[in-house]
Amino acid sequence: MAEGPSCWGSSMPGPTTYDVIIAGAGPAGSTAGYLLSKAGLRVLLIDKSTFPRKKLCAGLITYKTVRLLERVFGETVDSLKEQDIINYESCHYEVYCKDTLITQRDIPVPFRFIDRDTYDYFLLGKARQAGAAFLEGDGIGLRSLDILKSSVTTLSGKTYSAGIIIGADGVNSRVRRSFLVDLFGRDDWSGNLAAAHEIFLERRGAKKQIWHPALYFDYIDDGYAWIFPNRDRLKIGICALNNKNRKDLLTAFRHFLADMDMAEPQEGKIFSYVVPYGSFLPNPVFRNVMLVGDAAGFADPLLGEGIFYAQRSAELASQAILEVIKGGSGLLTSRQALADAYIKLLRLHIFTEFEYAGRIRDAIFTSLRRFRYLPLKIILGLLGDKPAETVHGIRSYKWMRKL
Numbered sequence: 423m424a425e426g427p428s429c430w431g432s433s434m435p436g437p438t439t440y441d442v443i444i445a446g447a448g449p450a451g452s453t454a455g456y457l458l459s460k461a462g463l464r465v466l467l468i469d470k471s472t473f474p475r476k477k478l479c480a481g482l483i484t485y486k487t488v489r490l491l492e493r494v495f496g497e498t499v500d501s502l503k504e505q506d507i508i509n510y511e512s513c514h515y516e517v518y519c520k521d522t523l524i525t526q527r528d529i530p531v532p533f534r535f536i537d538r539d540t541y542d543y544f545l546l547g548k549a550r551q552a553g554a555a556f557l558e559g560d561g562i563g564l565r566s567l568d569i570l571k572s573s574v575t576t577l578s579g580k581t582y583s584a585g586i587i588i589g590a591d592g593v594n595s596r597v598r599r600s601f602l603v604d605l606f607g608r609d610d611w612s613g614n615l616a617a618a619h620e621i622f623l624e625r626r627g628a629k630k631q632i633w634h635p636a637l638y639f640d641y642i643d644d645g646y647a648w649i650f651p652n653r654d655r656l657k658i659g660i661c662a663l664n665n666k667n668r669k670d671l672l673t674a675f676r677h678f679l680a681d682m683d684m685a686e687p688q689e690g691k692i693f694s695y696v697v698p699y700g701s702f703l704p705n706p707v708f709r710n711v712m713l714v715g716d717a718a719g720f721a722d723p724l725l726g727e728g729i730f731y732a733q734r735s736a737e738l739a740s741q742a743i744l745e746v747i748k749g750g751s752g753l754l755t756s757r758q759a760l761a762d763a764y765i766k767l768l769r770l771h772i773f774t775e776f777e778y779a780g781r782i783r784d785a786i787f788t789s790l791r792r793f794r795y796l797p798l799k800i801i802l803g804l805l806g807d808k809p810a811e812t813v814h815g816i817r818s819y820k821w822m823r824k825l
């Protein structure tokens with residue numbers, strides 16, 4: 423990459439100086455790492471975990487994710503199955519309100535399932551093959567970010583600098599917290615964070631086998647429970663908005679497991695995490711620091727789907743960086759140009775969808791609270807395949823305007 427380093431004002435190249443540093447090597451970080459390395463930039467990816475690492479997730483990927491994997495990495499569904507990245511798929515899905523079935527459908531495009539340790543390791547491999555340097559494990563986690571010096575310091579005290587820093591370090595992002603923005607006072611951030619619990623049940627020896635994804639409402643306000651199948655295990659979880667939730671989520675989860683006749687997990691086997699659930703940041707860029715994926719709250723406000731949006735926002739951030747570098751303007755102009763380019767792309771490809779998805783979610787939760795399941799059952803019955811097509815990204819959420 424000829425113009426990159428000088429355009430972005432990096433000092434003399436060396437092992438601690440890069441064009442781009444990416445904190446976090448989940449789907450967002452590895453996708454940006456792959457695209458930017460492939461374009462010829464010197465990229466350093468750093469992650470506090472050692473890969474392959476565990477990540478709490480139900481592992482459902484939609485059609486739009488599969489298309490992204492093909493567009494960005496040249497991988498098809500067949501090649502992903504051959505490499506055991508996609509390990510299961512189902513064309514059937516069911517939605518319940520407690521034990522009442524409110525819709526079940528067979529759809530032409532299946533929902534597909536991955537295991538996050540394999541999937542994330544696979545994407546990281548792509549970034550490394552494209553030339554990204556990678557540092558991982560204890561001591562490598564990002565401790566601090568110096569925005570003025572455009573550098574990051576790891577837990578072990580080593581400092582690396584770059585023209586651009588990307589925060590892809592998940593929902594509890596340290597990069598985001600270095601922005602000095604009072605996020606926690608903002609209703610739209612803290613008010614749209616969900617808590618989640620999940621267990622993994624191995625199929626071997628399980629009392630019950632379920633071979634399609636199923637969603638369950640009414641176990642908790644402002645959230646839902648799920649059973650998602652994998653080839654070898656079931657992923658069973660629950661999530662709900664933190665602040666609106668009047669019931670105890672863990673109690674609701676145990677109630678759900680008992681109703682499903684699923685084995686109560688041994689102590690310590692219920693995992694917990696946070697999901698951005700409509701808490702996306704409209705301006706996730708400050709000077710030359712950009713946020714992608716969960717770090718910016720980019721998960722779908724309807725179902726909390728985040729893998730696609732992590733990768734899509736990384737793709738858009740990479741596009742913005744490459745466009746601005748190609749433009750060849752000076753650093754100060756480029757910083758503004760970078761923010762403008764990234765936010766424009768986010769508005770075009772992500773934010774409008776999130777806004778509609780958020781409205782639909784609020785309407786569903788309000789309707790369930792007031793009228794229980796009947797209106798939702800009637801509407802889902804009338805809509806046929808449209809909801810699944812929307813979740814898959816085959817049609818935009820905007821069609822809901824017509825309802």
Ligand SMILES: Cc1cc2nc3c(=O)[nH]c(=O)nc-3n(C[C@H](O)[C@H](O)[C@H](O)COP(=O)(O)OP(=O)(O)OC[C@H]3O[C@@H](n4cnc5c(N)ncnc54)[C@H](O)[C@@H]3O)c2cc1C
Nearest residue numbers: 446448449450470480481482563564591592715716728729
């Ligand atoms: C219970 C649950 C179920 C879910 N199910 C689904 C699903 O079925 N489908 C779906 O699409 N989405 C699902 N999601 C959401 C999805 O998991 C996230 O949206 C997605 O992982 C976001 O990817 P990311 O790359 O932005 O962040 P992450 O995957 O969280 O990756 C962040 C990376 O940053 C690293 N990191 C963190 N802090 C530091 C630091 N200080 N220094 C260096 N590295 C750091 C971490 O080790 C990690 O590797 C689920 C989430 C939860 C909690």
